[in-house]
Amino acid sequence: MAQPQATQKQEALAARLAALRLPASGGWLSLARGLAETRLKDMGLPGRRDEYWRWTNPAALVAPEPAPAQPFDAQDEAPAFDAIDRVKLVFTDGVFDAEASDDPALAGVEVTRLAQAGAHDVHWAHEVYGVLEAAGQKPVERPLAALNSAYATEGVLIRATAKAAKPIHLIYNHESDSSDVILHHCVKIEEGAELTLLESGPAAARSNMVLEVLVADGAGFHHVRTQGRDHDRQAATHLFARLGDGSRFKSFTLTANGVMTRNEAVVELLGDDAVAHLAGAAMGDGDFHQDDTVFVTHDAERCESRQVFKKVLRNGAVGVFQGKILVKPGAQKTDGYQISQSLLLDEDSQFLAKPELEIYADDVSCSHGSTSGAIDDTALFYLRSRGVPERAAQSLLVLAFLAEALEEIEDEAIAEDIRGRLEGWLNRRMG
C-alpha cells in the first residue's frame, strides 16, 4: 500500500514543479537551493493520507496553480501595527516594494534582501538558510518548507548584533487575484542581541512562507504576526527556530479568516536555560480552516517551553491543533507546558486536536491540556443579569477566553493592537 502513496506524492511534486522555475541566484544560495531540491525530491509533496495531514487537506497548498482569491477590502480599518514606531518593509504579491518601504538601517540591524544577497560567494545567512529547515525535516517531513527553500523568490535576511532600535515590520500586500508567492526569511540574533519582528497581511492568493531564526546565547527574539483577513487566501507557513543558552523566544500569531491556513512551528531548545513561548489566537467564521502544527524539542537542561493555542470557531469553521513536546534523553529539569482550547460558538464548527508528549528524561515536569466546548451559559447569564447586553457579553467572554494567548505578547502596545483587531472582528462577526 505504501508504494501507490509514494507515487502519488511524486506525481504531485512533478506537477507542482512543472509550474515553477528555479530562481536564478548563483553563489551560496544556489547550493542551498540545490540541497533543498534534493530533500524535496526524496519526499514528494504531502497527500491526504499522510498522518501529519490527517485533519488538513493539503490539496490546495500543493496544487500546481493557486485557486483565485480576491484581495480584501479593509475599508476604514487601520493597518496592523500602525501605531507602533517601526521599520516597514513592504512586499506586494511577493515583490519587494522599495517605494513603500522604510530605510532598513533605521532599525539598527543588518538587513539584506534575499534576491540581492544570494549572488554573493559568502554570506552569514548560509549557516541559516535551509539549514534549520533541513534539521526540521526529522522526524516529520515538511515538504512544503523544502519546496520553499528551493524555490523562494524573495525574502529578507536580518542579522542583529545588538538590541534593535525599532521593530522590523514585514508587510505583505495582496493585490492580484492569482498571485502565488514563496518568501523565505532568515534571522540571526547574535549573542546578547534582541529583535522584535512583526508580520502582517496575507501576501497573496496563495503563499508559502518560511522563517528561520537562529537565536544565539543570551539573545532574545520576539515575533508577532497577523495573517490578514482575506477570505479566499491559502497560506502555509513554517517557522524554524534554534535557541542557544539562556536565550528567549516568543512568537504569537493571529489568524482571522482565510479558507486555508497551515502554520507549522519547529523549535529546538539546544542551549541550557532557554525559554520558548509559542502562542496563537484563531478566529474563524464559515469556510475557515486553520491548523497550528507545533513541534518543540528540548535538547538541553532547565529549558522552559509553553504552547498556548486558542481558537474561536463558528458557522462550520474548522480548527486544528497538532502540538508536540519532545524531551530528548538528558534534557533534565525540562518544564514543558501546552494548552490547546477551542470555543465552538455553534453546532457546526469543529475542533481537532492531537496534543502529544514524547519524553525520554525522568526529571521533568511536562503537562498538556486540551478542552473544547461552547460558551459557558452560567457566565453568560451572570453578565446579562448585570445588565450587559447578550452580544457584548459574548464578546467579553470570547476575549477572556483568548486572553491567555495574548498574554504571550511581551510588548503592551503590540498586544493592544492585536486586542483591537480581535474586538473589531467580534463586532463585525457577532452582530
Added chain:
Amino acid sequence: MSVLDETQTEVREGVDRETVEAVQAMAGKYKHGWETEIEMDFAPKGLNEDIVRLISAKNEEPEWMTDWRLQAFRRWQQMEEPDWAMLKIPMIDYQDQYYYAKPKSMQVKPKSLDEVDPKLLATYEKLGIPLKEQMILAGVEGADQIPAEGRKVAVDAVFDSVSVGTTFKEELKKAGVIFMSISEAVREHPDLVRKYLGSVVPQSDNYFATLNSAVFSDGSFVYIPEGVRCPMELSTYFRINAENTGQFERTLIIAEKGSYVSYLEGCTAPKRDIAQLHAAVVEIVVQEDAEVKYSTVQNWYPGDEEGRGGIYNFVTKRADCRGDRAKVMWTQVETGSAITWKYPSCILRGDESQGEFYSIAIANNMQQADTGTKMIHLGKNTRSRIVSKGISAGKAQNTYRGLVSMHPKAKNGRNYTQCDSLLIGDKCGAHTVPYIEVKNNSSRVEHEATTSKVDDDQLFYCRSRGMDEEEAVALVVNGFCKEVLQALPMEFAMEAQSLVAISLEGSVG
C-alpha cells in the same frame, strides 16, 4: 449497591495496608514463568488456507464458519502490518509459528471437569485459578469475610489453542446465562454467534484482527439474556504453554437489554528466549440499559532484562453500546508482554450510553507498550471517562494513544481524560498521543496529561519509615495507580497491586 460493589469498598479502605503486604509478600521475579510438561498435538507450522481449514475442522465448525475464516485469511494476505505505533517490532515470521496446539489428553473432549487431565488441572491450580466449582479463587486474603454468593467466579480456562473447561456452567444455565468456550458456542448456539461475530470488530478491521478472524482457535462466549444480572463473575484465564505457538483467542460477550455482567481476564506464559505471538479479539455487544464490566490483568511473560523473549501482544477489544443507557467499563492492568499493542474501545451509539476506561500500563526493562482507548460518541448525552496511568522503568517505552471523537449528532457529549505518566530512571520513555475530534459545540471534552518522576520527598518519607527503596517505589507507584486499582474487582485489585510491585523490581538503584 450490589455485594460486589461493597467488597470493592473494603479494598478501598484497606488499600495502603494491603499494598505494603502485597509488596512484602512478593519476592521472586516473573512468577508464572514455569512450563507444564504435557504432550501436545500441533497443526503443521506455518499459515495457509489448509491450516485455516484444519483449525476449523478441529473445532468441528459448520461450513459458514470455515468460509468466514477463509474470507478473513484472504483479506489478511492483502494487508500490511501497521507501523504507526511507537513500537519497534522485530520482523515477525508468520510462517514460523504453530497456529494450533492442543494437549493430547484433550483429543477426546472431557465430558466434565472430573475427566480433565490432572496435569492441566494442576497447571491452573498452580496459577491460582481453581477449576473446581466449590473452590473460590485461591490465595486471596480476607476472602472468607465476604458473603459466599459474592465469591463465586466461573472460569473458562484456555490452554494454548483450546478451552480446557468451564466451571459453573450448570448454575449459570439456570439463570439463563450462556458461558462456554467459543468453539462450543459455534456448535451449540450458531445463530447467536453468526449474528454477532464480527459485528463489533469487523473482519477487515485491522491487520491483527483480520489474522485473528482467520485463525482464532478458542476463547469465551458469554450471553446474558434480557433483564438478567449474572449471578457470579465470569472469567477466562489464558495460558500459553507450548513453544513457537501463537495464541489467537476470540471473546464474544452479548449483554441483552437490562442485563449485567462482570468479566475478568487473566493471562500468563512461560519464560522463553524466543518471542511468541498473541493476537486476540474481544467483541462486546451492550444493549439498552445493560452494563458490562471487563477487567484484564495482562501478565504475559515480558521477556528478560536484555529483551530476549516475551509475548508480542496485539489485541483488538471493542464494546458497542447499541442501546440507550448502555454502559461499559474497561479496566486493564498491563504489566506483561514484550510488546503491547492494545486499545480497548467504546462505541457509544445509544443515547446516554457511557464508556469508561481505566488503565495501568507498566513497562520495565526492554518492554514496549503502546496502549490506550477510543471513545466514539455517536449518541446524544453520551459520556466517557479515561484514566490512564503509564509507568516506565529500565529502558522501556510506554505510550498512551487514544481517540475521543464527538460526532455532529452526539449532542451534549462529555469526555474527561486524564493521562499521567511516571518515569523511573533516565533511560526510559513516556509518551502521550491523544487524538481529539469535536464536531459539535454542546459537547465538552477535557484532556489533561502530566509527566513526572517518582517524587523524592515521598520516597524519602517512606524510607525514613524503614522501607527499602524498592518497597518505597512500589508503594508510591501503587498510590499513583490508586484510581485505576479501585476500579478493579477485589481479587484482581489484589493481584494487580502485587504485580505493580513485581513489575518494577530492579528498576531502582
